[in-house]
Amino acid sequence: MTRRAPTHRKPHTTQVGIDVVLFSIIDDALCVLLINRQWEPYAHVASLPGAFLRADETTQAAAQHVLRTKAGITRPVYMEQLYTFDTRGRDPRGDFPTVAYMTLVPHTAVPLGNSATTQEPHWVPVVRLPRLAFDHELIVRTAVARLRAKLEYTNIVYSLIPATFTLTRLQRVYEIILGHALDKRNFRKKYLSLGLIRATRGMERGGKQRPARLYRFVSRTPAQLKKFF
Amino acid sequence: MTRRAPTHRKPHTTQVGIDVVLFSIIDDALCVLLINRQWEPYAHVASLPGAFLRADETTQAAAQHVLRTKAGITRPVYMEQLYTFDTRGRDPRGDFPTVAYMTLVPHTAVPLGNSATTQEPHWVPVVRLPRLAFDHELIVRTAVARLRAKLEYTNIVYSLIPATFTLTRLQRVYEIILGHALDKRNFRKKYLSLGLIRATRGMERGGKQRPARLYRFVSRTPAQLKKFF
């Protein structure tokens, strides 16, 4: 930021929006958390949970605040800034930029149920998006694209699955997000060679079949990989 | 953006910064355009050209306006939104977010020289950055990382070189930005196989040696590639 010449014009200020795209895998579908708007504009239309940036708050803190108050998420999850949207005419109240964040949580981490502050949050598969308020469809599509891309060269799936998981489950998550089937043997060969996960001593029982070995991520913090999928 | 409940609190508004990282290749170095600040804070310290977002202006339009007024760039160049920075304490005048854009121009497109509005713009190799105002060093580093990454899977180099160019020159640009040497035969084999560029009938004369064939990009618009470098 460069300071302007000292003119006498009052500096322009604007509201800044914060929107959060919260992804989770539910019932073998990539879902996004939506709420129903209560007031105009777009009353009763689905939208992303969001807020206005408040004084002395960073956009990241604001996004975390949205997660807490709108989705009841308190545990740390993966979160990254997605993009700052400011298409003209996105909001009938006037133009202002909105900083969108993308977050990932295992579905077990999200308490659902309506409360006074939660405005009927609900999960919707991204392939069945309803009409969304503002430019939120664009935001969701951008987030899906980012998620798919990042899946290929980072380890961020760790944030979508429980601490321990079977390789079949991990592969399923990849298939759900990427939208196409993967070869079982190639997936295992490649994933194990990355060194990101390690076998535990546990087995997943409960099915009517041979139990599967449980794995876990060596590290549950974001990492970039040279080569991936 | 979700509208808040109709409280009686006045909505918070803030200034929004716009900063532009303008890259060009000059004298075989990746350079960034800096200006010298005239006023506090950080008077006489180098900084990125920037501005405050004005009323009824998109961030992209604001970035383009900065390009025009601070760097004299009128021709279309490659520009993309980089990231929105809002680290605490970046600006002693208070915290507000700043939307950074990254743009690329061939050095021939940039008229240099000081004018009333240009505050001594000058090109500085990114490997020899001086002290920068605010969090501009972080912004430049982020931009360099983005540029390097994008070089590998997009065709955006077209915006850094003249309309026609030799393969040696193109390779040089890649080497300069990536920071390491590339094999001549492998580079040509791979680049030509991508189908992004086409040989012209022209040759580059002027040296004391065998003239080199001139090529040009088939399309000078951004494109994503499946595989690249």
Added chain:
DNA sequence: AAAATAGTGTCTATAAGACATTATGTC
């Protein structure tokens, strides 16, 4: 033993990387 999913290896095709010589201009 039937059902259901777990788990495993080879072969082929493609891409990446190392590497040196000949060609064609200018002076």
Added chain:
DNA sequence: GACATAATGTCTTATAGACACTATTTT
């Protein structure tokens, strides 16, 4: 003809992708 850069191809290695059967548990 000396100089300077242009232009070109092969071989090796690594990675990606296709592909099918055996193993282990539950009921």
